[in-house]
Amino acid sequence: MKVLQQLSHGATAAVVRLRSLGDTVLITPALQLLRRARPDLWIVVLLDRALVPLLEGSPDVDQVVAVDAHGKRDLIRFVRSLEPELCLNLHGGSTSAWITALSGAKFRAGYAHYSKRFLYNVRIPRAQQILGRPADAPVHTAEHHASAIFHLGAEMGPIPAARLQAKPRPAQREPYAIFHVAAAYDTKRWSEERFLATARHVRDRHGLSPLILAGPGQDKALEAFREFERLPQLSIPAMKTFVENASLFVGNDSGPAHVAAAFSVPSVVIFGSSDSRVWGPWGGTGEAVETAWDCKPCPGDKCRAFGEPRCILTVTPEAVQAAIERALAR
Template identity: 25%
Template sequence: MPSLKSLNARQKRLFLKAVEPPLALAHLASRLLTLDLLRDHSLPEPGPIRILIVRLDTIGDVLLSEPAIAALRDRYPQARIDLVASRWGHELLAGNPAVDGFVEYEGPWHAAWRGRKVRWGQELRRMLAVLQRLRRTRYDLAVELRGDFRDIVFLALTKAKAKVGNSHRGGGFLLHYDARADLTCHRVDFALAIARVAGAAMPARPPRLYLTEGERRRAEDLLPPDKEYIAVHLGAGFPSKRLPISTFAAVGRRLCEKETHRRLVIVGGTEDRDLADEFAKLSGLPVVDLAGRVSLRETAAVLERCRLFIGNDSAPMHLAAAVGTPVVAVFGPSEPANYRPYGVPHRIVETSLPCRPCDHVHCIQSDYLCMTGISADEIVGAAEELLALAGAMAGRPSGSTQ
């Protein structure tokens, strides 16, 4: 019997459909025994209420939820709004006026799916401690923005008065208000649809980062204004989303060998260090290598100074879009309609294969053809097109540093 980790998205949905009815009956029995059905679970009116937002997954997903969080602040300007997210999510949204407080917690089920080793006993104790803290706050409203059965279970255990989410992956019986958002829409719009069920009415907008002057000065020190900088991110959340480094190296050579005014900037975390070293060896180009050497927010400030970003579907791709930098995004197993760069000029480079999108961590065909089948020519063509567009919008040809 295959493990849950090896199942694709469709198989997981079928599994949840099978287990959800008995769980729903057990939950109904619990509500009857505790008289919860008799309690008022209506949405609160604007005022000095307490709101909890749950976003337990990746950096990029937290960022794509920022417009929904802002929309909830717009609806409830006097509320105290707390966000439960990973430490990276907290760092990312530091200084955001929509969030008053942070509770650090990342769903271990998401980490396990990405291949990280999880100590489940330790994680269970940690989760119970976090839930105890959240229950003491007695939230008037709790909103889960991913639409994930496991995250909805976490939401339900907070004992918030009114619980809002999206049950497309199951868990609707645990919610008081179910958004049932369109699964084909972008994840920014998906989260906004949930926020609207919670009373928000703000129109859609791209995610925002609130960078400090100190972070921008640090980026300026790293990237003096004498070059045209092109940011490159070589990594991704899991192997099936990574373009071969040899292809990235070929792209870099094509873009920079004869254009001496251009300089590549390698961004990413400490997990991308080996990839950066391999790129330097294969490309032979002088680069500004910042992978694992600056903070997440400093990375965003660096991306803000770049003329273009090239990379896989990943958090840095969404960071680049959030600071207004045009993006060439390479997509493999994930669906561009859900995760494309939002609100900036961009080009999607992808292959047309019957097995995509699949959302598998490892390729079930074993050849990663959706990534290995992408050529350097396709990426360079998209990059040059966006560089020309950026130059025209700035009123100067691509490559001018004046």
């Protein structure tokens, strides 16, 4: 009998995710599958405090618990007080593995190919095995997490799109396009000049007002975009609302691109060093634009092949603008 079939009616299932905005969005298909398979479960998700608002209002989550950088003993004590029957680690790092191991859950599940697998009594195989694909086939991150729910006992079937909930639009404004121009690494950051040219193209051709977005600590990325409205230091709830109500999203491969996909916003995501087959927009309303290089994917912290990130430097405005036309025509 599969794990989900062994859980008591109304049991608590704790899902450990912790970090990363984009990765958190990409567990939402798995959460939907878990909810569909066992609608009676009390589903708790553990996230870093800064990310808690990301899942607020989700119909697939009953409780979101903030995990602080300190106070791990108190956290373990709190998780144990929930008396989970299932604790599922969808993060994979050491902290999440130990939270899972010490949760007190009857079923402590995590990926068998990650470190600390000895801490789990339910070891989840690779997604390729669960989904019946060749061992070397690329698997999207959303599929990777969804496959864990299939392994635990959910009926195999289509994997849903990511989804989030946002507060209602706060004020009426003209139709706009979000441009997310920041990125953690140069290998994932399209040039300011090309973003500017593309923002002007969208404004002049489609009548959409460009709104320029960057994340916390990324205000410097906004300096070149003074001719447009800029959105620095948005809270996660505000960012969700702005993205949900956009007519178009254009941006680097980063968390807000996954937020746009979760709201079914027509999206064009510019890829450099990452693998779009694994990290592309999930849900059918987005398109990845990239160029092919034998050195892709790579860790991305620097370009080891050429000294400059040709993967992102060779993505042209014409290619991005053509993708925008396709996105808006769908």
